[in-house]
Amino acid sequence: MREDTLYYDGQWQQAQSSDYTEVINPTTEEVISKVVKANKEDADRAVASANSAFKEWNTLNPDKRADYVEKILEGIKERKQELMDTMIQELGTSSIFANSTQVALAVNEMSASIEEARQYSFEEEVENATVIKEGFGVVVCITPWNFPLNQIQRKITPALLAGNTVVVKPPNLAPLTALLLTEIIHDAGLPKGVFNLVTGSGSETGDYLTSHPDVSVISFTGSTKVGKSLYEKAEKTVKKIVLELGGKSPMIYLKGGDLELAVKNAADTVLHNQGQTCSALTRLLVPKDELERTKEVIKDYYKDIKVGDPSEEDTMVGPLVSEDQMKTVLDYIEKGKEEGAEILIGGNKIDRTGYFVEPTVFVNVDNKMTIAQEEIFGPVLVVITYESIEEAIEIANDSMYGLSGGVVGPEDEAIAVARQIRTGNVLVNDGKRSPKAPFGGYKQSGFGRENGAYGLEDYFEIKAIFK
Numbered sequence: 001m002r003e004d005t006l007y008y009d010g011q012w013q014q015a016q017s018s019d020y021t022e023v024i025n026p027t028t029e030e031v032i033s034k035v036v037k038a039n040k041e042d043a044d045r046a047v048a049s050a051n052s053a054f055k056e057w058n059t060l061n062p063d064k065r066a067d068y069v070e071k072i073l074e075g076i077k078e079r080k081q082e083l084m085d086t087m088i089q090e091l092g093t094s095s096i097f098a099n100s101t102q103v104a105l106a107v108n109e110m111s112a113s114i115e116e117a118r119q120y121s122f123e124e125e126v127e128n129a130t131v132i133k134e135g136f137g138v139v140v141c142i143t144p145w146n147f148p149l150n151q152i153q154r155k156i157t158p159a160l161l162a163g164n165t166v167v168v169k170p171p172n173l174a175p176l177t178a179l180l181l182t183e184i185i186h187d188a189g190l191p192k193g194v195f196n197l198v199t200g201s202g203s204e205t206g207d208y209l210t211s212h213p214d215v216s217v218i219s220f221t222g223s224t225k226v227g228k229s230l231y232e233k234a235e236k237t238v239k240k241i242v243l244e245l246g247g248k249s250p251m252i253y254l255k256g257g258d259l260e261l262a263v264k265n266a267a268d269t270v271l272h273n274q275g276q277t278c279s280a281l282t283r284l285l286v287p288k289d290e291l292e293r294t295k296e297v298i299k300d301y302y303k304d305i306k307v308g309d310p311s312e313e314d315t316m317v318g319p320l321v322s323e324d325q326m327k328t329v330l331d332y333i334e335k336g337k338e339e340g341a342e343i344l345i346g347g348n349k350i351d352r353t354g355y356f357v358e359p360t361v362f363v364n365v366d367n368k369m370t371i372a373q374e375e376i377f378g379p380v381l382v383v384i385t386y387e388s389i390e391e392a393i394e395i396a397n398d399s400m401y402g403l404s405g406g407v408v409g410p411e412d413e414a415i416a417v418a419r420q421i422r423t424g425n426v427l428v429n430d431g432k433r434s435p436k437a438p439f440g441g442y443k444q445s446g447f448g449r450e451n452g453a454y455g456l457e458d459y460f461e462i463k464a465i466f467k
């Protein structure tokens with residue numbers, strides 16, 4: 001059991017709070033650790049630590065800041081196996097996904113951001129002005145559990161490179177990866193106070209930190225519901241806010257494209273990580289007269305999917321992160337049936353220890369149904385038919401979200417459709433994300449962009465000195 005889980009002033013600290021939260025392994029349902037629920041005094045101390053380190057860090061040469069961040073990256077690479085094992089235990093992500101995505105993505109994106117920062121002009125001359133880009137001050141980073149390493153990386157890397165100091169509040173459900181990352185950051189030898197971490201609940205510790213008068217930026221990744229409440233709060237104190245929120249992203253299959261690829265691209269995002277991925281392509285849109293063929297392709301793809309213990313090498317689908325999350329997913333499945341959608345595959349809880357739900361596919365889905373509009377955050381795919389490309393685009397855009405999307409079809413046509421989808425990212429055919437390209441949402445999926453130079457720019461104050 002690890003009980004002292006606060007880090008500020010460059011060292012681990014004894015908590016003022018005596019309250020704890022248990023961390024549960026979702027595969028075994030066993031308590032594997034407990035972490036402090038920081039109180040106001042703990043949070044005040046962490047913010048004070050970040051505040052006192054700001055001036056020196058902000059005026060340090062950007063290349064020197066990049067050298068420190070690079071040391072964190074080296075530590076992540078060295079302790080990759082421990083990070084993977086921790087995520088498998090606390091989140092139930094499969095070992096395949098922990099390796100190929102959870103850690104690899106963090107390493108690739110962090111390397112790309114450091115590279116971009118080293119080439120970035122932190123000062124430039126504009127006519128008679130010197131324009132300076134520098135940190136805001138203290139950035140509070142509030143992160144979700146689904147990518148317990150990379151969601152923190154996507155915030156602290158640009159914030160630190162831009163000259164800010166940070167206080168991280170990781171999720172209660174999966175805080176152990178954040179604690180391991182803190183050990184790595186401690187070993188990287190950053191000046192004391194530049195990085196700080198407090199564990200605790202969202203409604204108490206998170207709420208207090210995001211209201212703190214000495215905090216300049218709220219950087220939040222999580223649900224749209226909490227994001228909206230933080231937006232209102234930031235407005236009152238004119239804090240800068242970066243929001244990365246939920247999604248209900250479409251995958252459009254166009255006639256003449258590779259249907260197997262379209263099914264794989266959508267299905268993989270709802271199978272890996274049990275569909276607990278904000279950018280998952282959860283709505284598969286296919287031409288009406290290709291529905292029967294699509295059903296066969298889906299059944300064929302799902303027949304070999306292994307669901308089980310996430311630490312086993314060939315497991316693709318593990319448990320949902322918590323009992324609550326499992327209940328939420330099962331409730332959505334019931335709602336889908338009630339509203340008239342038809343189950344093609346799965347639809348039930350799996351009878352074994354752990355929070356397992358069968359990979360599930362619905363057909364006969366209307367885009368107005370709850371399961372087509374709301375984010376389920378589970379291994380559930382819905383198939384929706386369309387009669388014309390215009391209708392496909394209309395259905396794709398008929399969502400309060402706008403995070404991601406996919407189009408599979410003849411390339412020129414697919415790109416033309418991608419341009420009309422109102423989301424921050426669209427993957428065309430087998431196009432892969434680049435770690436230097438921006439990631440972020442339109443509409444209620446948030447605002448601000450992560451990764452590369454785009455990520456850096458969210459964390460700058462900009463000053464003009466006229467001569």
Ligand code: NAD
Nearest residue numbers: 143144145170171202203206207222223226244245246278
């Ligand atoms: P959540 O909103 O419940 O919690 C996210 C974080 O906010 C946690 O650390 C939580 O403790 C904290 N929090 C909760 N209430 C708070 C409050 N009142 N004040 C301050 N902090 C508070 O989300 P979750 O269940 O952890 O994550 C799942 C959600 O995150 C999904 O909606 C998913 O789409 C979204 N997400 C978005 C992205 C993206 O990049 N757009 C990435 C991953 C996850």
